[in-house]
Amino acid sequence: MSRFFPHAAYAEDQPLAKTILTTHVLTRAFQASSLGGAGVGLSLLTLRRLNVLSPRISPLPAYLMILRSTGTGAVLALGILSVGLPIRMSGREAIEWQDRSWRLRGNKGQTELDDWTYAGMAAAAAAVASKVKGLGWRGAVGGIGAGSVVGILSYMGWRYGVKGGKFEEDDTP
Numbered sequence: 001m002s003r004f005f006p007h008a009a010y011a012e013d014q015p016l017a018k019t020i021l022t023t024h025v026l027t028r029a030f031q032a033s034s035l036g037g038a039g040v041g042l043s044l045l046t047l048r049r050l051n052v053l054s055p056r057i058s059p060l061p062a063y064l065m066i067l068r069s070t071g072t073g074a075v076l077a078l079g080i081l082s083v084g085l086p087i088r089m090s091g092r093e094a095i096e097w098q099d100r101s102w103r104l105r106g107n108k109g110q111t112e113l114d115d116w117t118y119a120g121m122a123a124a125a126a127a128v129a130s131k132v133k134g135l136g137w138r139g140a141v142g143g144i145g146a147g148s149v150v151g152i153l154s155y156m157g158w159r160y161g162v163k164g165g166k167f168e169e170d171d172t173p
Contacts, residue, residue, distance in 0.1 A: 014099075070145045121147045
């Protein structure tokens with residue numbers, strides 16, 4: 001997201017502030033709720049395997065059950081935050097939108113996280129594209145949500161595992 005939006009020298013000059021902040025909030029909502037939905041799916045699967053839930057309640061294969069709950073969580077959070085963000089930011093001055101967006105655009109870690117997130121989502125979208133009929137819309141959205149979570153985990157492994165949490169400019173005295 002953020003590499004494709006301009007970054008002004010000063011916050012008060014930041015163009016597309018509402019678009020940048022909205023994109024950021026909805027992306028993070030999608031990711032967080034995908035992770036939560038996957039947790040719900042895994043919990044249901046565990047309860048089913050422990051015979052607490054009858055297998056007849058959810059006869060779906062395990063992967064589809066997890067993907068569907070991931071997709072449901074993602075769509076619910078997108079809906080809630082699509083309404084919640086405008087409510088939270090209502091009555092705010094333009095400079096408040098611009099400042100938040102400007103800080104997001106100026107954050108190297110956030111920019112890199114966005115790159116990994118969208119790469120994970122794109123790879124997952126390509127993977128589920130041929131299986132949409134078998135997955136249904138909830139499974140397809142869940143697959144993309146799972147891809148965003150894989151993107152986050154990959155970013156964390158790269159930035160904090162391989163790179164030690166430092167950016168190249170931080171190494172210079």
